[in-house]
Amino acid sequence: PQQKFRKDYAPPPYTISTVHLNFILGEETTTVTSRLHVLPNYGLLEEGAARPALQLDGRKDVKLVRVAVAGNELAAGQYMVTEKQLTLNNLPPGEFEVEVVTELRPQDNSTLEGLYKSSGNFCTQCEAEGFRGITFFLDRPDIMAKYTTRIEADEANYPVLLGNGNLKESGKLEGGRHYAVWEDPFPKPCYLFALVAGKLSMKERSFTTCSGREVALRIFVQENNLGKVDHALESLIKSMKWDEETFGLEYDLDLFNIVAVDDFNMGAMENKSLNIFNSRLVLASPETATDLDYSRIEGVVGHEYFHNWTGNRVTCRDWFQLTLKEGLTVFRDQEFTADMNSRAVKRIEDVMMLRSSQFTEDAGPMSHPIRPESYIKMDNFYTLTVYEKGAEVVRLYDTLLGKEGFRKGMDLYFKRHDGHAVTCDDFLAAMADANNVNLDTLGRWYSQAGTPNLHVSTLYDAASKTYTLTCKQNTPPSAGQDIKLPVLIPIKLGLLGPDGADVPLRLRGPDGSVTDLGTTGVLRFEEAESTFTFEGVEVEPVPSLLRGFSAPVKMHVEGQTDEQLLFLLAHDSDPFNRWEAGQRLARKLLLKLYAAAAAGGGADNAKDVGERCAAAGGVPDAFVGAYRAVLGDETLDGSFKAMAVSLPTGNELMDAIEGADPPLLHHVRMYVVKQLALQLRPELEALVAANDDKPGEPYHFTAAACAHRAIKNRCLAMLSSLEEPEITQMLLNRFKDATNMTDEIAALSCLVELAGPDRDVALASFYDKFKDEPLVLLKWLGLQATSNAPGNVALVKSLVDHPAFNVTNPNNCYSLFLGFGRSPVNFHAADGSGYAFMGDAVLRVDTINHQVAARMVSAFTTWRQYDKERQAMMRSQLERIVSHPGLSENVFEIASKSLK
Ligand code: BAL
Ligand code: ZN
CATH class of the missing domain: 1.25.50.10 (Peptidase M1, alanyl aminopeptidase, C-terminal domain)
Incomplete structure (x- = not known):
C-alpha cells in the first residue's frame, strides 16, 4: 500500500464550484448522476504544454456507467478507469461540465463508508474519503463546492428524504415514488456531504439565534425511540447558546437536523446541517442510559454542532491538518461541558483519559505528531493524539493568551479564513497576530511526536527569601524523529505557604524587575533549561506546579515528598492539583507494591499477590488517612471525591513498568482497593447512605444528582472488593431495586467481577429485562x-x-x-x-x-x-x-x- 506524505501537498489542477447530484435509490441498484462545474486551477501553461488530466477518486464497488465532458459522452478509450480512479484527458480550455453516472449497491456495503443501509434506511458517511464510494470525485477537503442534491425513492419505504442545506422542492412521482431537492448555500468539501432516506420519526424544537432568526431543530430516529431524544435536543439548544455567548458564533441556516443510526463507525458526523449520529450518542432515558451516557451525549452533540464553524465554515486544506478542526473542536466541547457542569471534574476526566490512553499511544510504535507526516489510510489517524492531544495544544494558546486573547485569535481566524480550507499554521498565525506575540515554539507541538518530560527542581534561599525553580525538558525520540527541539510549556503554578494558602507570586525578570503574578501565575518555559526566581517568599513553600494540567507533559518534581503531596491533597486551591497529589501518592505506592509482588513471582492468584504486597508494607496509614480526609471533606462534591479515591489506571501505571505483567498489576491494584475498603468501611458505608436516592425521587441529569450517584457507586465498588456475602447480597438488592441505569449498571459491574452463581443470575435477569x-x-x-x-x-x-x-x-x-x-x-x-x-x-x-x-x-x-x-x-x-x-x-x- 502507498503512503501519502504531508510534504507532497500540491494544490489540485482543477477545482469544482458546483455539484448537482441525483440519487435514484433502489432496493437492488442505486444510480447516482453527478454534474460538476469544473474550473481550471493550473495557472498559465507553457507553450505547447497539454492541459493536465482530471483524476477523480473512486472505489472498486462504484460502477461507472457513463461519463460526459462538456455535454459529450465519452466512448470507451476516451477515459481511463481503474478500481481507484477515473482519469479524463484532452479536456477543454477554461471552465467545463463533467457528468458522471455511477451505480452502487448500498445494501451490500458493510464498510459503512459512502452510501449504505442501516436498519433498512439509506445513510452516508463521507469523512474522511467516503464520498469516492458514491461517485468519482476530487475527494479532498480543499475542493469546496456548492451542492444541490435530488433524492428519489419509494415513498412507502422511505418517506423521509434528507440532504444538506434547505429543502427547495419535493413531490410525488409515478409508481409510488417521491423526491426531494436539497440545496446547501455554503460551499463545502465533499466529506461534509450527507443523505438520509428512510422510515424515521422526528421530534422538533426551535431556537432563536442572537440576531433573532428562528432555527428549526429536528432529531430523526426510529419511531420506538422517539421518547429518548429530549436530552439530545436540550443539549443542542445549550450548545447553540453557548457558542453565541462564548465565541459570538451564530448558526447560519434555518434548519439543523440530527439523524440517529445504529450502524456507524464513529461517534457522530458533522455533515452540514445534517449531522448523522451513532444512536448511542443520541438516545437516552433514565432507565436505559447512565450519567456517563448523558454526559457524552451532551458533549458530542455540542462537539458536532461546534464543528459548524470550526470544521465546516473553516475546514482543513488536507487531511494532515485534521487536528486543526478536531483539536479545536474537542477543546471547545471540553469548555462547553466544563461550563455546563463542573470544570474541575471535566478537567480531571479528560486528563485521566489522556494519560491512560494518549500517552500510551505517544510512547508506542504508532506515535505520531498531532499533525501527522504520512498515512496509508487516513481513517487510522482519527486518533487520541490528533483529537485529545490536539485539544491540549489548543488549550496551550488559551492558557498563555487568557480568555480574551484566545477570543481575539479566534475572531481573527474567522475573519481571515471563513469559507476556506486552511492549515494549522494559519491558526497559529491568527492567534499570534491577534495578540502580537511570538508563538514559534508552540508551533513545534504540531510537528513533534511523543510526550515531553518536564523536570523541575526547587531551591529555597532563606537569606534572600527567594524561591527558584529550575525547569528542564526533553522529548524522547520516536519513529523518524531522533532529535526533538524544546517546546513551549506554559507552567501554571502557585506556591503554598505553611497554612496551605497561596502566597503572592513576585517573579524576578532577567533585568531584575519584578512582575506580580497574583497567586496563580503562568511561566512561559520554552528552552531546554530555564530558571524562574520568586522574591519575597517568607518561608519555604510547597509548590503546586502545572495547575489544571497546563501542558500535556510528564512532570517529575525532584525531591517531592509524600508529606508535600499529602499537604497539597489537603490544601491546594487548585482542585486539579489536589486530585493530582492523590494520584501521585497512589502511583508511588502501587509501583512500589508491584515491584515487590513481581520480585516474589507471577500473578498466579490474587491471594498470593496480596500476601506479597502485605509483606512489602501494604497500604500505609498516612495513605489511608489521606483518603479518609477526602471522603470526609464536606467542601468537596461527590464527583470530585469519587475521582480522588480512584487509583491511577493500569494503563497509566504500565507506562512506568518495564516488562509489565498486566494480571499481576491488576491484582496489586485490587489489593490496594481492598485494603482501603477494609480500613475505610465505616466512611464508605456512611457515604452510601448519605448519597442514596430518596424514595420516589425521579432521575435528573444535573451535576448535583450525578455527584451523589458518583460517590455512592464508587464507595459500593470499593466495598464490593471485600467479597463478603452480606455486601454481595446488598449489591444484588440494589441491582434489583435500581430505578435508573446508572445505579443498575454500577451494581451489575460489581457483581460481574465476582465468580459464582450470583453473577450468572444477575446477568441473565439483566438480559431478560433489556x-x-x-x-x-x-x-x-x-x-x-x-x-x-x-x-x-x-x-x-x-x-x-x-x-x-x-x-x-x-x-x-x-x-x-x-x-x-x-x-x-x-x-x-x-x-x-x-x-x-x-x-x-x-x-x-x-x-x-x-x-x-x-x-x-x-x-x-x-x-x-x-x-x-x-x-x-x-x-x-x-x-x-x-x-x-x-x-x-x-x-x-x-x-x-x-x-x-
Ligand atoms: N469528524 C468526525 C467526527 C467528529 O470528530 O466529529
Ligand atoms: Zn470532531
Whole structure:
C-alpha cells in the first residue's frame, strides 16, 4: 500500500464550484448522476504544454456507467478507469461540465463508508474519503463546492428524504415514488456531504439565534425511540447558546437536523446541517442510559454542532491538518461541558483519559505528531493524539493568551479564513497576530511526536527569601524523529505557604524587575533549561506546579515528598492539583507494591499477590488517612471525591513498568482497593447512605444528582472488593431495586467481577429485562467482555455466537472485542488464549468492516510494554495478521507499524 506524505501537498489542477447530484435509490441498484462545474486551477501553461488530466477518486464497488465532458459522452478509450480512479484527458480550455453516472449497491456495503443501509434506511458517511464510494470525485477537503442534491425513492419505504442545506422542492412521482431537492448555500468539501432516506420519526424544537432568526431543530430516529431524544435536543439548544455567548458564533441556516443510526463507525458526523449520529450518542432515558451516557451525549452533540464553524465554515486544506478542526473542536466541547457542569471534574476526566490512553499511544510504535507526516489510510489517524492531544495544544494558546486573547485569535481566524480550507499554521498565525506575540515554539507541538518530560527542581534561599525553580525538558525520540527541539510549556503554578494558602507570586525578570503574578501565575518555559526566581517568599513553600494540567507533559518534581503531596491533597486551591497529589501518592505506592509482588513471582492468584504486597508494607496509614480526609471533606462534591479515591489506571501505571505483567498489576491494584475498603468501611458505608436516592425521587441529569450517584457507586465498588456475602447480597438488592441505569449498571459491574452463581443470575435477569434495547445490550456485552473474573475468555468466546451479538454492527464489536482488549486478566491470559481470540476476531471483522478491524488490532500495539512471553505471543498475532492474504490497507497499516 502507498503512503501519502504531508510534504507532497500540491494544490489540485482543477477545482469544482458546483455539484448537482441525483440519487435514484433502489432496493437492488442505486444510480447516482453527478454534474460538476469544473474550473481550471493550473495557472498559465507553457507553450505547447497539454492541459493536465482530471483524476477523480473512486472505489472498486462504484460502477461507472457513463461519463460526459462538456455535454459529450465519452466512448470507451476516451477515459481511463481503474478500481481507484477515473482519469479524463484532452479536456477543454477554461471552465467545463463533467457528468458522471455511477451505480452502487448500498445494501451490500458493510464498510459503512459512502452510501449504505442501516436498519433498512439509506445513510452516508463521507469523512474522511467516503464520498469516492458514491461517485468519482476530487475527494479532498480543499475542493469546496456548492451542492444541490435530488433524492428519489419509494415513498412507502422511505418517506423521509434528507440532504444538506434547505429543502427547495419535493413531490410525488409515478409508481409510488417521491423526491426531494436539497440545496446547501455554503460551499463545502465533499466529506461534509450527507443523505438520509428512510422510515424515521422526528421530534422538533426551535431556537432563536442572537440576531433573532428562528432555527428549526429536528432529531430523526426510529419511531420506538422517539421518547429518548429530549436530552439530545436540550443539549443542542445549550450548545447553540453557548457558542453565541462564548465565541459570538451564530448558526447560519434555518434548519439543523440530527439523524440517529445504529450502524456507524464513529461517534457522530458533522455533515452540514445534517449531522448523522451513532444512536448511542443520541438516545437516552433514565432507565436505559447512565450519567456517563448523558454526559457524552451532551458533549458530542455540542462537539458536532461546534464543528459548524470550526470544521465546516473553516475546514482543513488536507487531511494532515485534521487536528486543526478536531483539536479545536474537542477543546471547545471540553469548555462547553466544563461550563455546563463542573470544570474541575471535566478537567480531571479528560486528563485521566489522556494519560491512560494518549500517552500510551505517544510512547508506542504508532506515535505520531498531532499533525501527522504520512498515512496509508487516513481513517487510522482519527486518533487520541490528533483529537485529545490536539485539544491540549489548543488549550496551550488559551492558557498563555487568557480568555480574551484566545477570543481575539479566534475572531481573527474567522475573519481571515471563513469559507476556506486552511492549515494549522494559519491558526497559529491568527492567534499570534491577534495578540502580537511570538508563538514559534508552540508551533513545534504540531510537528513533534511523543510526550515531553518536564523536570523541575526547587531551591529555597532563606537569606534572600527567594524561591527558584529550575525547569528542564526533553522529548524522547520516536519513529523518524531522533532529535526533538524544546517546546513551549506554559507552567501554571502557585506556591503554598505553611497554612496551605497561596502566597503572592513576585517573579524576578532577567533585568531584575519584578512582575506580580497574583497567586496563580503562568511561566512561559520554552528552552531546554530555564530558571524562574520568586522574591519575597517568607518561608519555604510547597509548590503546586502545572495547575489544571497546563501542558500535556510528564512532570517529575525532584525531591517531592509524600508529606508535600499529602499537604497539597489537603490544601491546594487548585482542585486539579489536589486530585493530582492523590494520584501521585497512589502511583508511588502501587509501583512500589508491584515491584515487590513481581520480585516474589507471577500473578498466579490474587491471594498470593496480596500476601506479597502485605509483606512489602501494604497500604500505609498516612495513605489511608489521606483518603479518609477526602471522603470526609464536606467542601468537596461527590464527583470530585469519587475521582480522588480512584487509583491511577493500569494503563497509566504500565507506562512506568518495564516488562509489565498486566494480571499481576491488576491484582496489586485490587489489593490496594481492598485494603482501603477494609480500613475505610465505616466512611464508605456512611457515604452510601448519605448519597442514596430518596424514595420516589425521579432521575435528573444535573451535576448535583450525578455527584451523589458518583460517590455512592464508587464507595459500593470499593466495598464490593471485600467479597463478603452480606455486601454481595446488598449489591444484588440494589441491582434489583435500581430505578435508573446508572445505579443498575454500577451494581451489575460489581457483581460481574465476582465468580459464582450470583453473577450468572444477575446477568441473565439483566438480559431478560433489556433484550429489546440494543443500546443496553451493548453494556451487557461490554461488562462481560471487560470482566476480570478468572477464566472469562471462554465466556467471551461464547458471546460471539449469542443472538444478542451482531458482528456487522460496529458498536457490538467495540463492546465485545475492544472491551475484551481492556481486561488485564483475560486479554492478557498467560496461555495466550486471549490474544488468539482477538487475532481471529480481527481477521474476521476485516472481511466486513476495515475501520472497525483496524481499531481492534490496536489492542496489540502496546506489545513491547509487557513481559517477554507476552511480547512473543502478541508479536506472533501481529505477524499472523500482517501476512494474512487479502488484508485491508487499514489493518495492514496499524499491524505493520506496530511491528516496527
Ligand atoms: N469528524 C468526525 C467526527 C467528529 O470528530 O466529529
Ligand atoms: Zn470532531
